[in-house]
Amino acid sequence: MLYGVAAPALIVYIALNIHVYVTNDSKYYSENPDEALSEFYIALADQLKNNPNSEFINKLTDSCKDKIIDDEEFMALAKIQIKQKELITVSYKEKIVFDDAKSKLIESWEKYQKENLIL
Numbered sequence: 001m002l003y004g005v006a007a008p009a010l011i012v013y014i015a016l017n018i019h020v021y022v023t024n025d026s027k028y029y030s031e032n033p034d035e036a037l038s039e040f041y042i043a044l045a046d047q048l049k050n051n052p053n054s055e056f057i058n059k060l061t062d063s064c065k066d067k068i069i070d071d072e073e074f075m076a077l078a079k080i081q082i083k084q085k086e087l088i089t090v091s092y093k094e095k096i097v098f099d100d101a102k103s104k105l106i107e108s109w110e111k112y113q114k115e116n117l118i119l
Helices: 002-023 038-050 054-064 071-083 098-116
Strands: none
Touching (some): 038 071, 038 098, 054 071, 054 098
8 A cells, every 4th residue: 555655645746846957948057147158168169170360369358267258258359359250159049058168168168278388
């Protein structure tokens, strides 16, 4: 009798937790409301592959000092690229987990620094 009640209750509990995880949008955003969108972090990581100019690199260096890039810093970086006739492409095709996007930028930035001897 106990198993007859406990097993369905456990299945419902597991199903509810899976549902909450899958439908929870908070993983797509930073806990810091001032931080840029995950799509912006991906766009900056991709931009490092395109041999950006020194003004862009200097601004990115300043922006990364506090480990947070806000919307204003992203727009400043985008303006630098526009002046150079290089566009930063931001894709909204799929939802990107925020922590994954930030990690991608950090990895791309560290790789760029090693390859280009930036301290």
